[in-house]
Amino acid sequence: xxxxxxxxxxxxMTGAPxxxxxNVAWNNGIxxxxxxxxxxxxxxxACRLCLVEVEGQSRLLPSCMTPVRxxxxxxxxxxxxxxxxxxxxxxxxxxxxxxxxxxxxNGACELQDLATSLGVDHVxxxxxxxxxxxxxxxxxxxxxxxxxxxxxRCVRVCDEVEGAHNWDIGHRGTNARVISDFGxxxxxxxxxxxxxxxxQVCPTGALFSKGASVGEMRKxxxxxxxxxxxxxxxxxIR
Amino acid sequence: xxxxxxxxxxxxxxxxxxxxxxxxEDGAINGAQFHVIEFRGFEKIALGRxxxxxxxxxxxICGICPISHIIASSKAGDMLLGVRTPRAAVLQxxxxxxxxxxxxxxxSFFHLSSPDLLLGFDAPPSKRNLFxxxxxxxxxxxxxxxLRQLGQRIIEGVTGKRVHPNWGIPGGVLGAVxxxxxxxxxxxxxxxxxxxxxxxxxxxxxxxxYAPEIExxxxxxxxxxGLVGADGAPDYYDGKLRLxxxxxxxxxxGLDPRRYFEYLEERAEPWSYMKFPxxxxxxxxxxxxxxxxxxxxxxxxxxxxERADREFVELxxxxxxxxxxxxxxxxxxxxxxxxxxxxxERLFADPELLSADVRSRAMLNEEEGIGSCEAPRGxxxxxxxxxxxxxxxxxxxxxxxxQNNLAINRTVEQAARRFVKPDALQEGMLNRVEAAxxxxxxxxxxxxxxxxxxxLVLELVGPxxxxxxxxxxx
Numbered sequence: 208x209x210x211x212x213x214x215x216x217x218x219x220m221t222g223a224p225x226x227x228x229x230n231v232a233w234n235n236g237i238x239x240x241x242x243x244x245x246x247x248x249x250x251x252x253a254c255r256l257c258l259v260e261v262e263g264q265s266r267l268l269p270s271c272m273t274p275v276r277x278x279x280x281x282x283x284x285x286x287x288x289x290x291x292x293x294x295x296x297x298x299x300x301x302x303x304x305x306x307x308x309x310x311x312x313n314g315a316c317e318l319q320d321l322a323t324s325l326g327v328d329h330v331x332x333x334x335x336x337x338x339x340x341x342x343x344x345x346x347x348x349x350x351x352x353x354x355x356x357x358x359x360r361c362v363r364v365c366d367e368v369e370g371a372h373n374w375d376i377g378h379r380g381t382n383a384r385v386i387s388d389f390g391x392x393x394x395x396x397x398x399x400x401x402x403x404x405x406x407q408v409c410p411t412g413a414l415f416s417k418g419a420s421v422g423e424m425r426k427x428x429x430x431x432x433x434x435x436x437x438x439x440x441x442x443x444i445r
Numbered sequence: 446x447x448x449x450x451x452x453x454x455x456x457x458x459x460x461x462x463x464x465x466x467x468x469x470e471d472g473a474i475n476g477a478q479f480h481v482i483e484f485r486g487f488e489k490i491a492l493g494r495x496x497x498x499x500x501x502x503x504x505x506i507c508g509i510c511p512i513s514h515i516i517a518s519s520k521a522g523d524m525l526l527g528v529r530t531p532r533a534a535v536l537q538x539x540x541x542x543x544x545x546x547x548x549x550x551x552x553s554f555f556h557l558s559s560p561d562l563l564l565g566f567d568a569p570p571s572k573r574n575l576f577x578x579x580x581x582x583x584x585x586x587x588x589x590x591x592l593r594q595l596g597q598r599i600i601e602g603v604t605g606k607r608v609h610p611n612w613g614i615p616g617g618v619l620g621a622v623x624x625x626x627x628x629x630x631x632x633x634x635x636x637x638x639x640x641x642x643x644x645x646x647x648x649x650x651x652x653x654x655y656a657p658e659i660e661x662x663x664x665x666x667x668x669x670x671g672l673v674g675a676d677g678a679p680d681y682y683d684g685k686l687r688l689x690x691x692x693x694x695x696x697x698x699g700l701d702p703r704r705y706f707e708y709l710e711e712r713a714e715p716w717s718y719m720k721f722p723x724x725x726x727x728x729x730x731x732x733x734x735x736x737x738x739x740x741x742x743x744x745x746x747x748x749x750x751e752r753a754d755r756e757f758v759e760l761x762x763x764x765x766x767x768x769x770x771x772x773x774x775x776x777x778x779x780x781x782x783x784x785x786x787x788x789x790e791r792l793f794a795d796p797e798l799l800s801a802d803v804r805s806r807a808m809l810n811e812e813e814g815i816g817s818c819e820a821p822r823g824x825x826x827x828x829x830x831x832x833x834x835x836x837x838x839x840x841x842x843x844x845x846x847x848q849n850n851l852a853i854n855r856t857v858e859q860a861a862r863r864f865v866k867p868d869a870l871q872e873g874m875l876n877r878v879e880a881a882x883x884x885x886x887x888x889x890x891x892x893x894x895x896x897x898x899x900x901l902v903l904e905l906v907g908p909x910x911x912x913x914x915x916x917x918x919x
Binding site: 308309311313340341343344346349394417418419420421422423 | 493494495497498500501502505609611613614615619806808834835836
């Protein structure tokens with residue numbers, strides 16, 4: 208296998224054929240912002256936060272979906288990219304009802320952390336304030352669509368790791384919602400195994416353990432690396 | 446031609462309000478209204494949300510008394526879970542209730558009301574504030590700030606935050622009290638008791654000095670309501686609701702706060718966002734009742750602690766059966782602060798306060814939960830109904846300041862009739878109307894479920910509805 212050599216932010220790096228720019232950058236200490244990507248799950252390029260500039264390309268490319276090529280020159284953190292990312296986060300915040308002060312994930316939310324790191328101190332677009340439901344029909348977990356950013360991590364972990372495929376994205380555009388078993392209440396789902404993996408991988412407070420109060424929800428994603436390592440390398444190590 | 450005087454904004458209170466004084470053709474005041482001109486709507490915001498989020502959500506109603514909202518909300522949550530709250534959690538809730546009484550009352554007395562009392566009601570408005578107090582008597586101002594800071598420090602020490610902590614939950618609280626906080630607080634008590642002795646001495650002198658204000662700022666018989674314990678002392682966390690009349694006769698010895706809707710009702714008026722609760726058996730508006738520090742001391746038979754008991758007896762001598770002059774809310778506030786310090790000292794002596802057994806866990810077991818407690822401004826009720834999954838389908842908040850609404854309106858009218866001369870309007874006259882409102886330490890952000898700070902407009906209105914004069918505070 209011949210490795211690919213490329214330049215990211217002025218540093219020379221190598222990656223395996225087919226490996227994403229995102230992975231190569233992270234493996235070399237360049238942390239490109241992301242929301243839908245989670246190590247161990249298939250990438251889908253949903254959030255567009257990992258967009259990068261590639262020389263010779265007129266448009267921005269999602270680094271999680273773009274394989275490295277020999278001689279590539281990539282920039283991950285230019286002022287233009289910072290501006291785009293900030294706007295994306297503002298759009299995410301405006302799209303639903305993200306009220307950190309009363310959220311179960313306050314203080315441990317990837318969206319909140321990203322907004323802070325990008326310097327989002329206000330939102331320049333108008334809040335949509337949609338009417339979103341909260342599904343508490345499951346005995347152990349809750350789903351609050353107000354806090355969902357449609358990253359689809361829950362859909363992928365349920366399908367690819369748990370193998371249950373309880374979750375999907377239903378409807379279109381601004382009406383898109385994470386749905387359980389073709390749109391039944393979560394508590395009525397026949398496919399859900401109540402494993403809780405979706406809750407742990409959710410980057411915000413959209414999926415949470417029932418009974419959690421404001422700021423109490425803490426998520427543990429270490430299981431994912433354990434399972435993926437076991438599956439791919441047959442090594443059962445933490 | 447008659448006129449209308451408007452005071453807007455009313456200053457040194459929490460929230461937005463205006464006062465309208467109606468003046469007849471002979472130039473005499475013939476009516477007054479206290480309008481609350483802000484609206485918040487937490488009862489609506491709560492709908493469709495999990496009940497487990499209510500303590501955190503409801504804490505956001507108020508930056509002064511979030512602890513009271515957390516506690517009333519958590520107690521409603523306890524009822525929904527149907528669990529027994531661990532004793533250590535109850536002790537913590539009691540401790541923070543007292544810490545909040547201390548900091549909120551210190552804010553009301555030292556920061557908001559003492560400028561009138563120390564500098565006089567006719568002092569120039571530019572001096573009538575905390576900075577003016579500090580200029581005149583720096584030690585007094587400092588004592589007030591230190592007392593408030595102690596209350597805030599205890600809240601921070603227990604919860605990690607001074608305002609809006611994530612601390613209360615249905616079934617208990619989130620963490621244990623750190624042991625080092627006990628030593629820190631106990632070390633500060635001697636200084637705090639000394640500051641209270643000084644403040645009480647001054648307040649008693651002012652009570653003797655301001656006889657016209659005592660007579661004219663809300664001095665009328667009314668019902669008083671407050672939570673009392675089995676020993677007759679105010680029970681800020683878990684008492685029964687007692688009502689007495691203006692002569693001190695017991696009207697209802699111990700009503701169950703969880704049945705409040707059977708004996709209390711709210712009426713809305715088109716000219717104010719704040720509703721008008723009243724005691725049902727006496728109808729509207731005769732069922733007017735007062736709540737808060739003075740009322741709590743009127744319904745109680747003792748304070749249950751040594752220093753506060755001495756002051757309690759002295760205060761009660763200022764009235765016949767009950768002390769009806771709202772001016773004495775100030776003195777009652779100080780008595781309660783002493784009681785709060787003493788109770789906190791007792792609580793810190795209980796080793797179980799530091800226990801980590803602070804949470805009972807359960808699934809949803811009831812569909813209706815009601816929590817009550819004594820907030821600094823009076824008794825507070827949170828009432829939720831939930832569906833089978835625990836989503837709130839109905840929320841009713843009965844806030845202390847709203848329960849004083851009828852009395853505040855009556856007080857404004859009495860103060861206006863007594864002090865305001867429409868043909869020779871002076872700022873000091875209007876300040877007395879505002880000061881009469883401040884006796885109740887109203888918190889309008891709490892009571893209208895609102896936006897922003899609390900300013901006041903005073904309008905002088907004629908019989909034909911024309912505004913003759915208008916004073917506005919910026």
